[in-house]
Amino acid sequence: MSALTRDEAALRLDHEQTAPGPNRLMRAGWYLLLVTLMAAGGIAVLQRTVNGLAATNLTSTTPWGAWIAFYIYFVGLSAGAFLLSSLIYVFGMTRFEQVGRMALLTALVSMIVALVFVLIDLGRMERALSALVHFNWLSPLAWEMRFYLIYILLLAAEFWFAMRADLVRRAARSRLARWLSLGSRSTDTAQDHRMLRVLGTIGVPIAIFGVHGGTGTIFAIVKARGMWFSALTPIVFIVSALVSGTALLALLYILRQKALRRPVDSRMAADLGKLLGGFLLVDLGLLLYEYLVPLLSMAPHETEVLHVMMEGPYAWSFWILQLGIGMVAPAIILMTRLRESVPLTALAALMVVVGIVGVRFNIVVPPLVIPTLRGLPAGQYFPSAVEWWSSAGIIAMGLLLFSLAADLLPVDDDAHEIGGTAHD
Amino acid sequence: MTAAAPEPGSRKEPQWAMVIDLQKCIGCDTCTVSCKAENRTPPGISYNVVIAMELGEFPNTRRAYLPRPCMQCDSPPCAGVCPVGATYKGESGVVIIDHDRCIGCRYCIAACPYGARSFDFGEGYDEMIAYAEVQAPEYGVRRGPRWRGEAPIGTVRKCTFCLHRINRGEEPACVETCIGDARYFGDLNDPNSVVAKLASSPRAFRLREELGTQPRVIYLK
Ligand code: SF4
Ligand code: SF4
Numbered sequence: 001m002s003a004l005t006r007d008e009a010a011l012r013l014d015h016e017q018t019a020p021g022p023n024r025l026m027r028a029g030w031y032l033l034l035v036t037l038m039a040a041g042g043i044a045v046l047q048r049t050v051n052g053l054a055a056t057n058l059t060s061t062t063p064w065g066a067w068i069a070f071y072i073y074f075v076g077l078s079a080g081a082f083l084l085s086s087l088i089y090v091f092g093m094t095r096f097e098q099v100g101r102m103a104l105l106t107a108l109v110s111m112i113v114a115l116v117f118v119l120i121d122l123g124r125m126e127r128a129l130s131a132l133v134h135f136n137w138l139s140p141l142a143w144e145m146r147f148y149l150i151y152i153l154l155l156a157a158e159f160w161f162a163m164r165a166d167l168v169r170r171a172a173r174s175r176l177a178r179w180l181s182l183g184s185r186s187t188d189t190a191q192d193h194r195m196l197r198v199l200g201t202i203g204v205p206i207a208i209f210g211v212h213g214g215t216g217t218i219f220a221i222v223k224a225r226g227m228w229f230s231a232l233t234p235i236v237f238i239v240s241a242l243v244s245g246t247a248l249l250a251l252l253y254i255l256r257q258k259a260l261r262r263p264v265d266s267r268m269a270a271d272l273g274k275l276l277g278g279f280l281l282v283d284l285g286l287l288l289y290e291y292l293v294p295l296l297s298m299a300p301h302e303t304e305v306l307h308v309m310m311e312g313p314y315a316w317s318f319w320i321l322q323l324g325i326g327m328v329a330p331a332i333i334l335m336t337r338l339r340e341s342v343p344l345t346a347l348a349a350l351m352v353v354v355g356i357v358g359v360r361f362n363i364v365v366p367p368l369v370i371p372t373l374r375g376l377p378a379g380q381y382f383p384s385a386v387e388w389w390s391s392a393g394i395i396a397m398g399l400l401l402f403s404l405a406a407d408l409l410p411v412d413d414d415a416h417e418i419g420g421t422a423h424d
Numbered sequence: 425m426t427a428a429a430p431e432p433g434s435r436k437e438p439q440w441a442m443v444i445d446l447q448k449c450i451g452c453d454t455c456t457v458s459c460k461a462e463n464r465t466p467p468g469i470s471y472n473v474v475i476a477m478e479l480g481e482f483p484n485t486r487r488a489y490l491p492r493p494c495m496q497c498d499s500p501p502c503a504g505v506c507p508v509g510a511t512y513k514g515e516s517g518v519v520i521i522d523h524d525r526c527i528g529c530r531y532c533i534a535a536c537p538y539g540a541r542s543f544d545f546g547e548g549y550d551e552m553i554a555y556a557e558v559q560a561p562e563y564g565v566r567r568g569p570r571w572r573g574e575a576p577i578g579t580v581r582k583c584t585f586c587l588h589r590i591n592r593g594e595e596p597a598c599v600e601t602c603i604g605d606a607r608y609f610g611d612l613n614d615p616n617s618v619v620a621k622l623a624s625s626p627r628a629f630r631l632r633e634e635l636g637t638q639p640r641v642i643y644l645k
Contacts, residue, residue: 060533060543063534063543122528123526124527127527130508130527131508136508141507222501222534224537373632376475
């Protein structure tokens with residue numbers, strides 16, 4: 001990191017000259033906050049490393065908890081953000097082009113965060129890589145680990161092609177940019193556009209069926225548990241990925257424009273809001289079927305899970321987080337004229353981003369609370385302090401990665417790979 | 425690779441199975457205790473539990489007991505989901521965990537329909553002298569002192585029909601110690617074995633049969 005500081009300084013100077021940058025104090029405060037959170041998270045992760053999973057509130061009855069919920073949460077953000085970037089690079093929706101690079105960066109960082117969550121959840125962290133050596137083709141988890149890797153490489157490549165011309169342009173002024181441009185010289189973006197399109201086209205099925213449908217499949221094949229064992233599960237995952245990814249992008253776009261003291265394109269904010277609203281409606285519709293079918297099937301192992309979800313100790317997570325904050329309230333904002341206000345769109349997006357945490361928690365925990373055999377003890381789970389702090393630290397790490405990349409790389413430059421010729 | 429169901433009778437290896445006569449079980453928990461002693465399981469882990477149930481409404485009530493070891497399913501969901509193939513079905517029908525390969529993801533715990541798997545959180549009976557000096561003798565593998573944190577700490581554990589005992593020609597500890605003589609153990613491949621005969625009794629049934637896991641533990645109602 002220290003080797004980059006001079007470049008960083010040079011770039012920052014550069015930034016301040018060319019674009020109205022954010023308040024120095026604000027930036028410093030933001031980084032300080034992230035580093036503090038990471039330090040606290042680091043202590044928690046250390047405790048977890050020393051004490052093993054005994055530092056968590058997990059048990060053999062409820063073997064997965066907050067970390068797995070956050071893992072699928074970030075996989076969802078990633079797949080959603082990526083699919084949005086594909087609207088731009090594959091399907092040519094130029095009106096979202098301004099957030100194209102940010103979408104790719106978000107997808108990349110979210111994926112890294114997701115994998116860190118999986119890593120600290122392993123009982124034997126030191127064997128994480130052996131998951132790539134040994135393979136059981138029947139296990140969706142085994143497939144997922146490989147898909148995640150391919151997908152991360154693909155995202156990194158796409159991100160690079162999206163920035164390449166700007167890196168070349170900056171190369172004269174910044175060593176980092178020169179280094180990252182990997183020796184390419186041309187500032188012609190036609191080739192990049194083609195590559196983005198090719199990579200995006202390969203990426204769409206990988207993201208839908210591999211990364212997100214696949215993550216849903218991890219749960220969907222578990223016939224031992226109510227509410228997981230359903231062909232709808234992977235589809236719900238894909239749709240809620242679209243919801244959460246779009247929401248995060250809308251939020252990041254508006255917040256960053258404000259922080260950088262740049263004008264918010266209110267039409268784009270409204271368009272993103274409209275898109276988010278549409279995805280939300282589909283998600284709500286799926287939710288209806290997802291709950292209605294098990295409910296009316298009257299199969300006890302399914303209805304028991306629904307009971308725990310709706311009236312049990314996690315009811316707040318379902319009613320307030322998932323349904324209230326995550327779905328209904330933002331849907332009301334986004335489906336009415338309220339969405340014409342940028343702050344309200346940002347609020348709706350924020351609510352979705354927070355609410356989806358509840359969605360993920362509800363997927364993971366309630367089915368693991370019901371005992372698999374009648375008479376066995378029921379599970380009880382609420383994350384321990386170590387789990388909370390480590391999660392906060394890992395999320396801060398993700399935000400730090402994102403902020404550093406956004407500060408040091410041409411993420412915010414006016415991007416016109418496919419729509420126009422801003423730099424020519 | 426692992427989850428294919430071996431048709432009983434298709435292999436030369438004995439196909440181990442257990443029959444538990446629920447009429448004979450008195451719920452004394454001797455099997456649970458002897459299993460804990462045999463496999464030196466840490467606090468919170470019992471490979472073999474006896475589920476006690478009250479059936480019916482007062483005054484027509486009845487207490488029933490259901491001992492639950494690992495079912496050694498013939499199509500074991502736990503082995504199907506294991507990403508690294510650490511759980512697999514051995515030749516003799518016993519579902520085995522390779523503790524040196526398990527990454528501790530606990531997918532198998534989520535997938536087992538019988539709650540038969542436990543994660544080893546590394547706890548021990550500190551009040552028991554020398555508890556940490558030896559590791560569980562699972563599969564006859566000696567791993568040195570438990571306090572060193574070696575596997576199975578951080579991995580998933582389960583009943584193996586006491587594979588290390590079977591390999592010595594002995595019965596599982598729970599079968600040997602059962603006070604009510606409620607448990608039978610033997611080779612399903614051998615038509616003259618007690619388990620093979622009892623398996624075809626009209627009283628025979630298996631747990632959660634609808635899931636298609638084909639348990640190797642057969643109950644007599
Ligand atoms: S009872 Fe559970 S642990 Fe045992 S073989 Fe069946 S699925 Fe696996
Ligand atoms: S915990 Fe171990 S045995 Fe169970 S699925 Fe994961 S790697 Fe396989």
